[in-house]
Amino acid sequence: MNDCLFFGLNQYPILIKNKPNKITKPIQFKFENENEKQIKQIASGYFSTIFLFKNGKAIEYLNQNDSKQNLQKIQIENIQKVTVGVQNEAILTIEGNVFAKGKDINPKNPKEFINISSLIEDTNDRIIQDVVSGYNSIYLLTSNQNAYGIGSNFFAQLGFDSETFKKTEKPILMMKNVSKIFSGIPSYSVFLLNSNQELFGCGYNCYGQVGLEIKETEEENMKELTKIQNIPKGKIIDIQTGNWHSVMLIEIEDENQNQNPKRKLYSCGEPQFNGNSQTEYLTSFFEIKSSLFENDDNILDFSVGYENTLILTEKGKLIGFGRNINGELGTGDTEYKPIPTQIELPKLRFNENISNYHVHCGVYNSFLYYSPSFSNLEEDLIKLFRRKEFCDISFKTENGEIIEAHKLILKYRLKDYENQIEKLQEIISKIN
Incomplete structure (x- = not known):
């Protein structure tokens, strides 16, 4: 059985039967099929929740008003990532299709999956590296x-004038030289980070949630792709956007290199939900400060929902702030929390390695779950499969040694995936 906690709205879809519509304290989530493999990722929207397992298969819980069967298997193999908006779902496969x-x-x-990566006009740009969902938009990052x-x-939110361009059923190019895309399940905005660590944003900015100055008229709030100024110093690890606020995770290197990099959270947008205890809208990113994750503790993971945020620290503290009307903060009540508040967790059979735990905020519910990371070997293999070319690749062994495997080519075949991993491991063991 998987280690997975659930709290928040227990309907649309119903995830735990014979339980209240609002679950305000974290409780154990159990799958109907106890033989399900280890969880790799969870993605939850308003109408559906998808569980992706490490074996590349996924199951989906649907709104019972939309389906006679609440639980169903997704008929797509070798899934690497799942992402859910309020009105869309997207699935990235190991081959690079979405x-x-x-x-x-x-x-x-609208209930049928289609291959949207195959709709990209440039046929040489159809291998997808990452996919992110917004409220009713999907963003693709190509290889x-x-x-x-x-x-x-x-x-x-696609970076074009909304007055003349309302929507598109085919992927359109937003920007080149992009290293990461950031958005969120309930969000009408998006951030793009280029290879020079320059950040650009566009979309709904009525409360400053894109980190841009608020204009006087509502029409001017709808920004085209714009460079974000005054970014906090450090490496941008992640940005997640809610409906009215955004949260950024920055990694700051230790000057003396005696400690691991410190991770800090910054937010902008609506003051009720950004955790900064401000009374005015934040139109640029400000640090979220709290004794709960300062001093000798560090940020491990975080997630942004509709109007709330959850934070997991390296010492195993779960912290939340923002909207809590459905119990989505897990504090045992439905009271709004303007500042970071610690959440009491039940005793679980949690593994000692806290780094394998993750938090996920859906639209009105939340999860804390155990998910071991892919090995470096597997991650490099996936990248190699997508590139399909001769290259130099480095692999880290458990003891930290670096082994160079020169000009190694692996032809991607679904049926040979496991065999290719075993073959490469054998080669590396001989080199070592």
């Missing part, structure tokens, strides 16, 4: 470091 569904993605049949968007552009 299958998606939703009313703004496939209006004729050539190009960012594409598909779906609604009503708030200019």
